[in-house]
Amino acid sequence: MSDKKHKSIISPLKAARGMGADKSGFHHWWMQRVTAIALIPLTIWFMFCAVGAIANASYDRALEWLSSPLHAVLMILYVIATLYHAALGLKVVIEDYVHKESLKIASIFFVNFACFAGAVASIYAVLLVSLKG
């Protein structure tokens, strides 16, 4: 029925069962932990190696550093793990607190898009620097 005032009487059991399990729970939970564990060494590398190498370096020196295949690959992995982890985590926060279905779907879409676009842009930048060098 399209009538907005449509009210239905359903049993508490029907409400509790809902539409059944979405089978996405484990995958989300697991990927959040996998990315978290991957981020431990990657963040240590980023803090000490990347920041240390780039912070006080000249522009040319920084470009040279990022052109090294090892550092370029680690930087791409770091960007993917960070933004994937962020997208998974923000989705949970939105689901916890935003209960208006349309706003919830829009917010999750926005977060996913922003993280995905951020990852693509970052990877493109790293490749640009790395392959040119």
Place this chain on the structure above:
Amino acid sequence: MAEFKLPKNSVVQKGKIFKADADAKNVKSFKIYRWSPDDDENPRMDEFEVNLDDCGPMVLDALIHIKSKIDPTVTFRRSCREGICGSCAMNIDGTNTLACTKSIDDVKTECVNVNPLPHRPVVKDLIPDLNEMYAQYASIEPWLKADTPLPERERLQSPEDSDLLNGKNGHGPSACILCFCCSTACPSYWWNGDKYLGPAVLMQADRFISDTRDEATGERLDQLDDKFKLYRCHTIMNCTSTCPKGLNPAASIANIKRKLAERNA
């Protein structure tokens, strides 16, 4: 959005004060949440001064004293008065617990605040509406499922198997009395209780998943592999810290997540 303010008709007002007799020496006051569906009034906190010399040691004794001697309209559930039925679960002194096993002496504040279990619709006074939670309990199908025909005698378990249910110290998932102190203490359940099953029900799901006689483990795990039903648990641990029976619902939830990881990873 999650609501951070009470609706207007739920804002708690100041209530009446019932003074103890002038000759009472050992007086403790109890502030009790009062709301009736029969009038249009807002909820209020009535204050009852109880002569502890004329009353048993537990908070439930005080409630019964108030109901029999001061105001017979004070409404609450109670049955066994020994912590095994779960009827008198309520929020006492800011913590969900059983009125019958909570000693008045353990409440150090001047006044004992007594409220219904949090974040539930109130039926009357200290009685919360738990229908939704009983339905969630039914939804996990809390009975033994086995296709192996009944043996001539009972289905056997090793002592180690039964430890999985009863716990080595008797504090396993079988010891849960379904008072729902844990679920109603859980912020995740407050915000998403319509979809998240909550610690009490998940602990019972674990009770059957961990039962070596139950043959529907896969089906049970399938039913729980959901972003809300199980994974809305964010390991806040209020469940375990509030359980009046000293059980560990958080460990049960962790066990279900472990089983799913074992199967799916």
